[in-house]
Amino acid sequence: MSLSKVLTLALVVAVARASPVLNNPSRVLRRDPPAPSAYPLGDACGHEWQYLNFNPDDDTDxxxxxxxxxxxxxxxxxxxxxxxxxxxxxxxxxxxxxxPESDEEDDFQTHVKDVLGLIAGTSSTDGAIGTVVGTFVVDNLDFAANDPDEADCTDEGTLAYTLTDQLDSREKIHFCDPSWTRGSAGDVDCASLDPFPSTKMDSFSRIALHEMTHYSSVGPETSLAQQIQDVKNADGEPAYDPPRVHGLLDPEQDDNPAVTEINADSYAWMSLDAWISRKCAADPSGNNWASFFTQSPPPYEPAE
Known part of the structure; x- marks a missing residue:
């Protein structure tokens, strides 16, 4: 299952209040599914993802x-x-x-670096993002609703998912209504942050990166050579958000470092952590920015 979920009840409630159902695309089964297109509102940038089932004349779309x-x-x-x-x-x-740091059994650092490098691309001359992103499709329809074995946007707290649609056999991303309430990482108020990474710094780009890592053309096509999933913590709940993502690694909590490299939210929150640290650091020179957060996330609260 490739899902991004908000696990903190207070955050779920806040999102629910802030994000009414803005657009409820039809779930009618499609006999002749349309093909994805480039950005329909103007010129696409290099390696921009593709779009499906958006109405350019609808204000919400x-x-x-x-x-x-x-x-x-x-x-x-x-x-x-x-x-x-x-x-x-x-x-x-x-x-x-x-x-974890690399050891004799697993080169964690190289695997993580390669996954994120594939998505980022090699340089500013390589389009706006890595070539692989240009093959990704964002579908405006909640297409998981057509598969009784998969969760869809009606599941509480679901922000997005990446699945292969049974109807057109395409691997696609769908963003649920609550995800649209997330802002830009560049707009995060540094003064409002805790001394540790938290959901206060969440952004739409973090959700997007989470979903990108799920694509079958990402993890399996790098040195990682595995599909990136949504790993569960020791209490059986998915490792989403900084406390639970950190908890996978923490020897005082799950102490399960091997699974971190196949957990999508580990890539997403680590990358956002790094970018926010760079943005908010008083002295961003060299690698000084990396010390902006002085504490690790607090322990997660196990599900009862």
Whole structure:
């Protein structure tokens, strides 16, 4: 299952209040599914993802299309994935909060670096993002509703998912209504943050990166050579959000470092942690930015 969920009840309630159902695309089964298209509101940037079942004449769809376009073409996705990659390469504090250092059995740092590098792309001349992202499809329909074995946007707290649609056999991403309430990482108020990474710094780009890592053309096509999933903590709940992601690694909690490299939210939160650290650091020179957060996330609360 490739899902992003909000696990903190207070956050779920806040999102529910802030995000009424803005657009409820039809779930009618499609006999002749349409083909994905490039950005329909203007010029696409290099390697921008593809779009499916959006109505460019609908105000809500237009706003969502603009958000999806901007997160790639403004450079935000490349920024957070690149800083995550650098943190893995240099084994900086953001990396060490969520992933173990390499050992004789597993080259964790290389695996994480390669996954994020594939998404980020190699340079600013390589489009706005990595080539692989140009093959991704964002579907405006809640297509998981057609599969009784999969959770969809009616499941409480679901922000997005990446699945292969049974009807058109395409692997696609769908963003649920609560995800659209997330802002840009660049708009995060540094003064409001805790001394540890938390959901206060969450962004739409973090959700997008989480879903990108799930694609079958990402993990299996890098040195990781595995599909990136949603791993569960020791209490059986998915490892979403900083406390639970950190808890996978923490020897005082799950002490399960081997699974961190196949957990989507580990990549997403580590990368956002790195970018926010760079943005908010008083002295961002060299690698000084990596010490912005002085504490690890607090222990997660086990489910009863």
């Amino acid at each position: 237009k706003a969502h299309l603009q958000k999806l376009h901007d997160v790639i073409c403004s450079g935000e996705m490349r920024a957070i994935s690149s800083y995550g990659r650098a943190s893995a390469r240099d084994v900086l504090a953001p990396y060490k909060r969520y992933f």
